[in-house]
Amino acid sequence: MDLARGLAGRTAGDNAATGGAAALELKWLDDYIALIETGSFSAAAARRNVSQPAFSRRIQMLEDWLGVTLIDRARKPLQFTPVARDNQLEFRHLVARIYEFRAVLKSESLDSAGITLAAQHTLAASYVPGFLARLRQLGVDQNFRIRSENRSDSVAMLMRGEAEILITYETQQSPCNISAQLALRHVLGQDELKLVASPQLHKVLRTVAAGDGVPMLCYPPDSFFGQAVRAAALPDLMRRQQVIVSCVSEFAMGLRELALIGQGAAWLPASLIQDDLARGRLLPLNQLGHSVTLEIVAFFAILPGERGEFLQRSSQWVAESSPSAQNTEVSAGKVLRARERSPAHATRSRSKK
Known part of the structure; x- marks a missing residue:
């Protein structure tokens, strides 16, 4: 029985079938995780800042809601039932997913006007942190949400309007093929x-x-x-x-x-x-x-409004600081110095004097 995966499928009808158990409360799951981690009712109750009798009642209410026994109360010290032992990892994952989902919802509600940056998994770990640090040098107080995806998904996010900046890899055989009318493209490096x-x-x-x-x-x-x-x-x-x-x-x-x-x-x-x-x-x-x-290439979405202005400034900054721009400046400097050293240039300089 995959116990934890079945939690979301419980309905009011299911509760009635198990004797009208009270609606599930998230704190019961937190209690059970504490019990798994401490291995003792007294230690788990202390961690959860409740009395041991109250803690025991909450574990019993979780068992009533699930319709299964999690604790073998006939044995001392604390022993979990086989179904409880088999599903401990699933319980942990379920609770983690609930809190992660809540954090994502809160983040999206607070950062609705922020910038979403999609990046390939490797670049999200190795390149994006430094890129954002340099981007913040623009002096704009901007919120960023980072989405780490495979290349096809990250490209699709930009093209669907779900991301405003894309950082990804390209090769000659495999360009992203994003329209210049949709986003500005810049080579960041190799x-x-x-x-x-x-x-x-x-x-x-x-x-x-x-x-x-x-x-x-x-x-x-x-x-x-x-x-x-x-x-x-x-x-x-x-x-x-x-x-x-x-x-x-x-x-x-x-x-x-x-x-x-x-x-x-x-x-x-x-x-x-x-x-x-x-x-x-x-x-x-x-x-x-x-x-x-x-x-390594970056795409900046072409958008109206304040976000569009920020993306335009960011794109311009990247263009000015990109390796290709720096190489052009170096090449131009070499040409200028060569011209200054040439005999013809020296003759023209003396004639002006």
């Missing part, structure tokens, strides 16, 4: 997918013979990273080695954890594993597979 492995596995793979097996942690073929690796790097590896797929996941952060314990080699974003590479927890396998270049 990242790369590097083939890496743990030190133990690296020691084995750096001298692997042609045709030997290579354990790999892979992305699904239909995911963005999966498509990027298959378009630019994986075929070369598969022609030379027997690829043994140890795990498939669209989450780079999950594959990173598996790579750290030596479960396989993986193409991982350099921005995500920068510290791992510096500390030697992961080592590059350049001899087995080359890196895949990714562009």
